[in-house]
Amino acid sequence: MAEASIPVDIANPGQVFACLGFVEAAEVLLGNAQGGFDWRGPADVRFRMAARGDNDPVVRVLRFLDDATVTSFAPATSPHGTDRWEIQTKRDESRAFPFKDSGSDVLPARLSDGAGKDIEIDHWGDQRPQVRRDRLKFWAGAGGYPGAALARDALDLIRGRAADHACEPFALSAEQSSSFRFDWRRDYVPIDAGFSPNAHGEVVMRGYPIVELLAAVGLTNARPVRRERLEYRYGVAGLDSDDLYDPIFLRAALGTEKPPFPGMPFRPFTMRLDWPGQEGQAR
Known part of the structure; x- marks a missing residue:
């Protein structure tokens, strides 16, 4: 098992989701992926992960993103x-098909590296109210x-550069006009900011495409709990030793307000959203 670690801001939900994305991607690419959030050194909070083989799992995932292309897939009879x-x-x-075929905007995306490895993203179409499973679109x-298309655009911004940022992947920024809106270092609410950057052609927002992509991957098997229309809760599974967690425990922690098992270091967070424009549209 090869191990690696990266710095993470656990109060940034996009980065937490992206850490799960690293584990989900490493599980596909390498197998036996594990991970956990380590805040034992308060000045240096890190996400630690491991996977089968001798390859650094962070580098392996980032190299996949460097090479990946995007396709969508739809039912055979879909218009x-x-x-x-x-x-x-x-x-x-x-x-x-994983969910109701309701439109081109939510068709699942498939990231492929040309070497037979595929990672699918479909959380944006998967909503199960009966189990309070929100799609986070x-x-x-x-x-x-x-x-x-958002996934393709994010890949275009990092292509050939992702693996070079393996020491601090969530710091890679680029001019980004649209995104999944997971990393709010790029986003804004105009009424709070006092102006709308869209009305000023000379203002270009910088986003964090690795966070955006891997956050989408990280929501494949787990979601935060939606408490109210604009409020979510998510949990972070901490480490009290060098032993890492299997993905099932990281997924369980994300969608709960209590640790998945007694004794696990655990921190719950509240994520509050607002309407950036017209109420009831994007959050």
């Missing part, structure tokens, strides 16, 4: 697709712009 945005839509003949009002 929806993403060709309009220059993203190929593959037709799924299996009849086992925070973008809207972009002319039906699909999640697959």
